[in-house]
Amino acid sequence: MASAVKDSRPGYGQLLRTPGAWTFLLPGFLARQPFAMLTIGIVLLVESTTGSYGTAGTVSAATGVSMALFAPQGGKLADRFGQRAVLIPGVLVHVAGVTALITLALAHAPLWALLAVAVPTGASTPQVGPMVRARWASRLGGSPLMPTAAAFESVTDEFTFVVGPVLATALCTGIHPAAGLIAEAALTLAGGLLFASQRRSQPPVHRAGAGDRPRVSALSVPGVRVLIVAFLGIGAVFGGMQVSLTAFTQDIGQPGINGVLYGIFAGGNMLAGIACGAIAWKVGPRRRLLVAYGLLALATTPLWAVTAVPLLGAVGLVVGLCIAPALITGYTLVESLVPAAARTEAFTWLTGAVALGQAAAATSAGQLADGFGPSTGFLVPLAGTALALVVLVALRAHLRPRSSTVVASQGDATVSPAAADDRERELTSA
Template sequence: MISTYTALLRTPSAWRFLAPGLVARLPYAMLGLGIVLLVKDATGSYGMAGAVSAAMAVALAAVGPQTGRLADRYGQAAVLVPGALVHGAAVAALIVCAKSGAPTWTLFVTAIAAGASVPQIGSMVRARWVAKLQGQPLLPTAFAFESVTDEFTFVVGPVVATFLATGIDPGVGLAVEAVLTVVGSLAFAAQRSTAPARRAAAGDERHASALRVAGVRLLAAAFVCIGMVFGTVQVAITAFAEEAGQAGLAGALYAVFAGGSLIAGAVYGAVAWRRAAHTRLAAAFGMLALGTAPLFAVPSIGVMIPVALLVGLGLAPTLITGYTLVETLVPAAAKTEAFTWLTGAVGLGLALGSTLAGVATDEFGAGPAFVLTFAAAASGLAIVSLGRRLLTPTRGAAAGAVVDVTPVDAAPLALGR
């Protein structure tokens, strides 16, 4: 396993975009939880906190793919620089509004602006790996490495956000998020030599969206379910820790989920799998559903730790396989956009999950919110099991042509824009 990742990291110029990319991606895991903690402190309501966090995530889900499409066409730096600056300003405005007791609508407006301007660093890093390793055996390992990196951020980010919010002030966590996002994104954008070439497709491809591919729509629907797992856990684990009299442990417990996923992702990415990717995706969703089933009945923090670790073991394989599949389904001119559709789908699911979990938590406590976590995982399993035929790459996809362009409203399990 070590030799596999060592070979990957020896790719020329890889560290030039990996290092700043990590700085810029770390705050992503701080943003949603940071908003929950800030708004809960300002309003006293988990429902309001979940709703504001959801507004941010919906904006991210809606605008992110369009950002990816612009990056494919005009280059990554052209969208990263203004986006990062707007994001920093929007988060600052959100903090001021929450701390000053401004009207509730201002929290939603600033959160929406913050979500819409989140730099799509993860998708852009994956696009750079594709540009360097297209057709090479190390490309699936690169996707695994990126998922492990994502999980690392979800191990560190929530702990940092919770420590800053509970130990210093709820606004400090989001302030650090904004600074890291701006600094990391600008440094990443400066590495122009490692960026993929702009893809100005000709003819019918010029305005073709990656979402025209039926398999991309199905994966996006499944990734909404993954996002709901994240969103429900994010709110429910905060309430669970508070109910246990250990509110400061919320970030650490959330990090356990991500830690299990990090371990699973590192191992999963080093294995030369023989089974088809769509079969592995269904198996990963099955493991995720199995792990989330007992969450609602966990009686204490001591029991939650191993259960959370088990849930995490199903997360990274699901994400890795989904990103691996989508790369095989779309042409080169739409790869960044395709990755951002999946990232945006996770954000949309996070929004739905955090909203529903916030309402359930306010009314009934953490246990019922965890039932929603299991429902999300089981729904994802059903989606990929029923639609697996759409996840088989065609010869045209391998050649880089736009394929399987079923009209968006005619394909099953479509995810509308």
């Protein structure tokens, strides 16, 4: 199969003809829509009831931190017991948490009460994106279609970040401050349960037997730890942009344009993701990641100095165009660095890192916006990506997979030794 795939150029059409792909793609698309609505919905609701972006960012940050800490544990459980066993109770707890958060916010509860509810709400956020990526990795193995699948998933994620914030903002500003979170809970319940019902496409369960070697955590792989730092910086861009754009548009008296500006930013990300999946790359993923990340850090530099809405939209578009290549390449590297038995956990570590970076950035940007003006919040994406770039460059050697890791990873799929050798050469060419 691998040789047959290699004879033709990998592309979206070929990817979508993968047997059984549509059985999890459509439910997964619906189930991940609420993910992009949660933090912006919290910011808009809490700010409307407290009048403070700092408080709103703190509550949003608590949600993101708990998500980042608990998501990898959920991924580990999904690898061991199956995605359905983790997803169904998680969906129910999450919906209950969002309902409680809405109730407390509207009742003007103190900050400690909002934080107490925000923690389980974030911890139970369904990690549908990593689960879909794990299903692709299970079906494609060492196929050259894996980078295309990573690009396709990035495009899908970014489409949700185009639709989600715009929808949440429109509901919160046009109907009621709580309407965005109400829609998030309803979509989570319907989409999560539908995705959980697709049992045939979920990856095999990797339960340890009596004679098996101890299970290795994805976090023990040095390359995964380097990618986590990189994804923390990407999360800083998302969180800093969300809060800073909200504060900026409120300050100029045009709150309704917030969703449009964030949609432009996310739209650039989506367009770049489409392009990345259509390109037959001749440069190794490690080098692609370093170049893309350097461009991302450079693109965030002028954000804090922009005061005109059209120019801010243009700069945000450029920042979005630079994010997708870094995200896609990072997710692609997981397939070569981590064995199949820990891939869902690895994907959730990266998704959790984005959430943690987003949470920290939301808090920092909110405090800066409250204390020094809305434009200062845009310094957070610059600082986050610059620091992560330094770490990425310094530890780039850990992103080159060892021969044993590649063979072990591809041993989970039916591929020939020649295909495995070709795959290793491609991955180590950076």
